Amino acid sequence: MLVLGIGAIGARADVQQERPSNAADPGKVNEETLAPRTSLPPPGFLKGCLALIGQKRYEQARQLLAPVVADHPGWARAHFYLALTYHKENRYERARELFQRALQLDPQEHSVRPFYGWCLYYLGELEDSREMFESFLAVKPDYPDAIFALGLIDFDDDDIDSARRRLQKAVELARQRQDQPTEAKARARLADVLIRTGELGPARDELVRSIELNPDNYETYFKLSRVLERLGDAEGAEAARRSHHRVRQRTRPAGPHRPKEAP
């Protein structure tokens, strides 16, 4: 599933947005280049593409979207969805161009921002990523995944206090929304903060809760094994390691240098 899925893309996935927007920044986009070259695809086209993306049928969605983007260079949402097909395959450089273009065409298309933020994060461009998440939160201040992302950026910046605050907030907001995947990953990363500060007992508790919420996240078992080892629970650590291998085998078969699924 899309961790930031259709819900994040929000209410703008409506009939109106099935049509190109005229909201492009005229200072940045040459109107002439935005003129459609063919007639619009039928109503429901974008919803269909989004459904394909939700089903991880990225190539299929791309084959539908790419010619439409070429023929309708002013259609922000089509660019956005085409970007998603790359983003979800961890092809961030290609996705970046399309996200950027989508935002350029329609700066009010805020749903782009968190995806673009993650894209920039995985390209290692943390300041631009931070800016993108912050601009999204300015519109949607209680979105847990964006707060979670800022927590990770703080962690990478070694701003541990801020990382802790943000990850705790992401946990709380996700809990309120009953968004278990986000709560699980926020707790797992909060545990990283606690490990950093030497609070191994609380880190263990966060990891255990994270596993309860999302038993398919093999990485959490590994972290738990590390914490239990350091707490002197060798038996528990070994059990966690076995779970890590078992869940990893089940959810992510071995592959050469295979990146993780994009958020």
Added chain:
Amino acid sequence: MRPSRGLAAAAAIAWAWAAAPVLSEGAREPAALRFSEITSSCGVDFTMTSGRTPSRDILEVNGGGVALFDFDKDGDLDLFLANGATMDDPEGGPGSRLYANGGDGTFQDVSEKVGVNVKRWAMGVAVGDYDGDGYDDLYIACYGPNILLRNDVAGTGRFVDVTGAAGVGDPRWGTSAAFGDVDGDGDQDLYVANYLKFDVKNPPDRTGRMFLGVPVMAGPTGLVPQSDVLYENVGHGKFRDVTRPSGCVPGRPGYGLGVTIFDADGDGRLDIYVGNDSTENFMFRNLGRGKFKDVGTVSGIASNYDGGNQATMGIVVGDVDGNGFPDVFTTNFSSDTNTLHLNLAGKWFDDRTSQYGLAMTSRPFLGWGAGLYDFDSDGDEDLFIANGHVYPEATAQKMDSDYEQPPLLLERRAERYRRNSEAGSMFGTRYSARATAFGDLDDDGDVDVVMTTLNGKVRVFRNDAPRQDVLVVELRNNGGSRQTAAVVELLRGDTVQRRWIHGGSFQSVDAAAAYFGMGQTKGGDPWKLRVTWPSGKSVEHSGVGLNRKITVTEGAAAFETKRLRGR
């Protein structure tokens, strides 16, 4: 401070240099990193060979290693290049090369003159005096039987192939090797990291091998890993395979790419760290009496913070957090991060890559050789990382990572590393870089860089940073040859600079020397020097003078000193 090793320290020996300059008190210019490429002018005009361009099979992507060592004992660093061959003729490549240093950082190819005649597809190199004659020998890890060249320069004037007599001609694909006295009996044992089973006549099928949606070459995952070998030096020029009886047998096989030998837990015994590609890394903790136990997984160094098995090409050892224990930095694949494992008092390793600013910024790069050295002589250690992708299909568009990439220079600023792209044109130039070796080629007290490229020129980068006060400490064992797996500390009051002499990074060998810059220190008490040998014994010297190269020999009461060039 470094923890007690539980062994009696050797008596401290006072040593003063009346003529040595004292640490200057005045203000200094801020340190600045600066390198210049001197490849064409230094005499190293050599193009490495590693199969085809573009590479089609995994055998072709590693390239060859580099060693900096003083083979002729004339006081400067000579250069060995482990060169590859071709898929058509892996036994008959253009040959590895040995260059002699003229003493000023210029080199002359002496391969034929001294009998270095290695045509086999060579990759890794290890340097050690296996026969205790005072001259450093060469062990070359190859695709095909590895080769031991005994340095008989003092006798016949040549290197002699003694592989068969020594019993170290492992015929499998060796990538890296390291010498070290792991059983504490006074001679150099040998660990060889092997990669995987590969037949040039029947290379693995590429069908279905994808990376980020792009068809790529096969491996390593899906190919058969080859186990490593620990050879015990049994004297009289012979080794024996003690892999199994020693316990150097991991629970899971690995695709070995790198090995380094150092005392990871401060118990006075040398441990063995093996970097494996796409599989868990090994940490063979030395239990004494020739026995080892793999604690890689339990200690936390087998994988990164979330249990990911990384590519682990380059390995660097140093005390990044200053807690007295050796930390381990490794270079990894693109769309992954390089990794810094901090050593938490010898028992645990913790992935703290992000804490030091080394994580997300490394994702576009595929790292190989690396070095942790004080390049600007300001008192802390910076990082140099050679980069280049293995897949010729790589572009930023397709794989978020280009095939050719600039090396990274990461400057240590307080508790973070910051990329410095202004320190020379090479940091804005893209290469298919692979191995690196670090050392003071021109004897001026700062650390220069040799970097190989895949099927491309060997690059030599001279360190041209503004002069700061420095101290270079070269180590020799009691036989008079190079000494690694030791720790050198420069102490004054509560401050300490600490250097781990650990061999080298990916397939390569750095100079066996500690480089100290004095940029952050002004005035105060005199410095003391402490060397802790692999045996756990240590020696201290006080009254250390600056801008000197000091050669400390294990067991010797006094040591040599000479003024560095131009200082």
